[in-house]
Amino acid sequence: MQIAGIIIEYNPMHSGHMHLLKETRARLGANGAIICVMSGNFVQRGDFAVLGKLPRAEAAVRSGADLVLELPLPWAVSSAERFADGGVQALMATGLVTHLAFGSECGDAAALQRVASALVSEVFSHHLKRELPLGNSFAAARQRAAAALLPPEDVSLLSAPNNILGVEYCKSLLLHHSAMQPLTVPRRGAAHDDETAREEHPSASALRARLRNGERDAAMVLMTPAMAEIYRREEDAGRAPVFGNICERAVLARLRSMTEAEFSMLDEGREGLCNRLYAASRKAASLEELLAAAKTKRYAYARLRRMTLWAYLGLMPADFPKNLPYLRVLAANRTGCGLLAKMRKCAVLPVLTKPADVRRLDTAARRLFAQEARATDLYTLAYPNLAAAAGGTEWKEGPVIL
Structure with missing residues (x-):
């Protein structure tokens, strides 16, 4: 059985995300499955997620994923390199994932692997250390250092955000000596941070901008059907949008x-x-x-x-811990529950299916979960309706099972 892992935020989920899920499933074949690792209530750009993690995880499963695991907070709100590494660690720890799927501007996994191989070399590190003190941004210094090792067409891949994230995924696979194979799907529609609300595959940035500007109906038509329905439910409960x-x-x-x-x-x-x-x-x-x-x-x-x-x-x-101490389930369908049953035998980390499970784990795991709980209590204070922001929800809410 081929199982793909996808590292996601779905902030919020739109047709471009659905496209990646469908393309990935098509490449896996009829018996394939998809495990997602998703950021929690805070996201990599250093911001609050527009919807809480459980509603977003539910939307993911209702839109084509089978199982959603949480990317813990210290990885979810870190650099692209650390974000990618946390996601790869989680997928590897399941003991099931055969492919790492992601979108990229180039759609060329081999090219992204070539760049990744260069960037993990000691020679690249030497060139980067020489470039960084010159006052350019890290991105510019990285490209200049890469240019000493790679042809121009490969260096140019580091100019596009999804290519960059794809390179970070490939770097992490290399550094962990993972057997997972990268599987990339060409990104279509709007660019990563394009706030123009295109009809086909808009960016999540565009949807958030519309929500922030009060264009709620225009934003919702660009969400996946499940995401739009869940958004309405959360909005009615006073829990969305969160800014x-x-x-x-x-x-x-x-x-x-x-x-x-x-x-x-x-x-x-x-x-x-x-x-x-x-x-x-x-x-x-x-x-x-x-x-x-x-x-x-x-x-x-x-x-x-x-x-x-x-x-x-x-x-x-x-x-910040270096390694994940556990895998926490956010949502699953019937296939996902079957994958969880297999993970109980082959996962290399404890799998939390209810909050109380963490009390049986070591000090590092309990400390991380307590950190998540405090962060969620601060996140809920940004709910539109403060009456919905009761504390302690991390200790009370289990995964969404569909």
Whole structure:
């Protein structure tokens, strides 16, 4: 049986996501299955997910996935490299996944593997260390370093966001000596961050922009049918849409209460970015103003947003675990339940099907789950209806079984 893994956010789910699911299933054949690893309530760009993780996981299963596992918080809100590695770790740990499926602008798995092989070499590391002090962004420095090892057509792949993520997936497969085979489907429709709401395969950014601008009906017609139905349900319950600006004053209050030493703990690269954020936090009266003040040519907004989110959630990069301690189930259909039965025999990590399961695990696992619980309690404070934001939901809610 061929089983594909897909690393997702579905923030929210649209026709482009459905296209990848359908194409993947077609390539696997009639007996294939799909396991997704999905970010929880916070996403890689350093933001709140527009819908909670259980509704998004339910939409995934109702739209073609069989089983959805959670990508834990420290990986979900990290760089593309760490995000990809967490997803690959989870898929490998199931003991079942034969293929890693993802969308890319190029649609060429072999080319992405060539780039990945170059980027994990010691020679590339040497070139990158030489480029980084020159003041360019990390992305620009990476391309210049790659140009010393690869032909121009391969280097150009590092200019497109889904290609870049695909390279990170391939890097992780190489570093973990995984037998999973990359399977990439050409991306169609809007580009990754294109906020133009195209009729065919819009970007999730476009849907969020419409929701943020009050164009709710226009956004919903671009969602998958299951996602639109679930969105209406969550909206009626006062739990959608979720936008981080609702908690803006709380985030700013947290930043202003932090010391310089605490800001320094957010800076993974020890590059002085923490100093810019600290100075900006003393003056800024909005998150937009804070990010604009801290931004430079070298640092991407996403990195600044992640650092700000880490501060709000009380996350410190030095404490991020290297390896996943468990697999947590968010949603499954009948086929997915069959996969779970197999995982109980072949998975290399404990599988949590209810919150109480974590109490039987080691200290690192319990600490991570407690971290997830605290973050969810902060996430719910961004619900449109505060009456729906009762705390402690992580300890009460189990997976969605369809």
